[in-house]
Amino acid sequence: MSEQLIRAVLIALLAALFALPVGYFVAPWMGWAIFCAGLGLQMVFHFRNFTRLDQWSKAPVVDSSLEGEGAWDGIFGRLYRHEKDLRNQIAVRDEEISRVIAAVQALTDGVVSLDLNNQIVFCNTTAEAQLGLVLRVDQGQPIVNLVRQPEFVAYLDAEDFSRPLTLRSERSEDRVLSIYVIPYAGNRRLMQIKDVTQTDRLDRMRRDFVANVSHELRTPLTVLAGFLETLQEIELDREERDRYLTMMAEQSKRMESIVQDLLTLSSIESAPPPANEVVDMANLIDKLRRDAEALSAGRHRVVVETEGHSDLRGSEPELVSAFGNLVANAVRYTPAGGTVSISWKTSPQGAEFAVQDTGIGIDAKHIPRLTERFYRVDRGRSRDAGGTGLGLAIVKHSLNRHQAQLNIRSTPGVGSRFACSFPASRVAGA
Missing domain, CATH: 1.20.5 (Single alpha-helices involved in coiled-coils or other helix-helix interfaces)
Known part of the structure; x- marks a missing residue:
């Protein structure tokens, strides 16, 4: 029997014990009245506490003042x-x-939680940016009403999630997304969205690179094969044969240059961080001037300008290769009688090596792609000038390894300026 019931029985017995003598000796009705009054008081006590409990249950709060009397105190405490x-x-x-x-x-990946009907339950801010969603507005909406690209809708309808979906974003055609759908928690689906734009771009560059290498090597090989076949099958006089051999030597030298540049680019990409040796810029600038004059063979005016006497810290072979490519390009693409200027300037903010010419110039639309491998503004003119299409790619990678930037300014018919900007940390004695 519970404590509360025992209490109620004891109170009823006390009321009865008090009411019996009064009813027997005074008047029966008075005894009953006292007994009923005792029971009534007990009912009022319990009803009062029950009312407090009912009010609290409608808006339960943690209230330390929630106390009762008697047996109710234990109930309220619990x-x-x-x-x-x-x-x-x-x-x-x-x-x-x-x-x-x-x-x-x-997370840097987008995450969208969907129910069994592909309605949006939750998404993170990355997914909002990737798919153009707004969670506070789109929550509960079918995702196919918001991302309406046919391939995406078909992917969800097919319910074959063994492979991810590669999707080009309709918000930005340059962005490529890879979408994985993972069923979880019975009737839910978790959609993971990876931005694979960079990977896609690298794959495209790799495919283009292989195609370009094949094309660049096939041309001289075709010429060599044709001349060899001619020499083997046709009797030629000495003068004609010597002319063919000279052209074959030129094509062979061209292939050698391409392979050498490819090896240089590969070694730069796979090499450890460049050394921190001090490169004597005065000697390097003088060497570049002499190389430019030798390549020009007197057809151009070569000018050297220097401000400051600080040197660079880095890998001398890489810097010689980068600067030499810029100087050689300036000479090749500047008509006879033009000027090629080589400058070296230092300041507390860093240093700048620049090559400026009065050559043919470059249209602005080509400048962002100039450092791509084998990219040429004019393929025929580049080959005639003796370029391999890899020079500026070598320059870019060499400068990146030295925390430097290549800045290009050019005006068609006026000339171009290629400037290599180095941070102060790369300037010896800065």
Whole structure:
């Protein structure tokens, strides 16, 4: 028997013990009245506490003042402790959920949670940017109503998620997304969105590179094969044979230059960070001047300008290769009678090596792609000038390894300026 029931029985017995003598010796009705009054007081006591409990249950709060009298004090105490523990558990759960949401929001991949009907349950900010979603507005909306590209809709309808979907974003054609759909929690789907734009660009560059290498080598090989076949099958006089051999030697030298530049580019890309040795810029500038004059053979005016006497820190072979390519290009693409200027300037902010010419110039639309491998503004003119199409790619990679930047300014028919800007940390004695 519970404590509360025992209390109620004891109070009823006390009321009866008091009411019996009064009813027997005074008047029966008076005894009954006293007995009923005792039971009534007990009912009022319990009803009062029950009313407090009913009001609290409609808006339960953790209230230390929630107390009762008698047996009700234990009930209210247990309710208080239960509500307090429950709220602590909810607070811990909410904190854990907040941590999970914060972690999902910090992901560089987009994440979208879908129900079985492909309606949006949740998405992180990365997915909002990738797919053009706004969670507070689009939550509960079918995702196919918001991302309407046919290949995406077909992918979800097919429900074959063994392979990811590669999707070009309709918001930006340059962006490529890889979408994985992972079923979880019975009737939910987790959509993971990776931005593979850089990987796609690298794959495209690799394919272009292989195609360009094949094309660049096939041309001289075709010429060599044709001349060899001619020499083997046709009797030629000495003068004609010597002319053919000279042309074959030129094509052979061209292939050698391409292979050498490819090896140079490969060694730069795979090499460890450049050394921190001091490069004597005065000697290097003088060497570049002499090389330019030798390549020009008196057809151009070569000018050297220097400001400051600081040297560079880095790999001398890489810097010689980069600067030499810029000087050689300036000579090749400047008509006879033009000027090629080589300058070296230092300041507290860093240093700049620049080559300026009065050559044919470059249209602005070509400048962003000049450092791509085998990219040429005019293929025929480049071959005639003796270029391999890899010079500026070598320059770019060499400068990147020295934390430097290549800045290009050019005006068609006026000339071009190629400037290599180095940070102060690369200037000896800065």
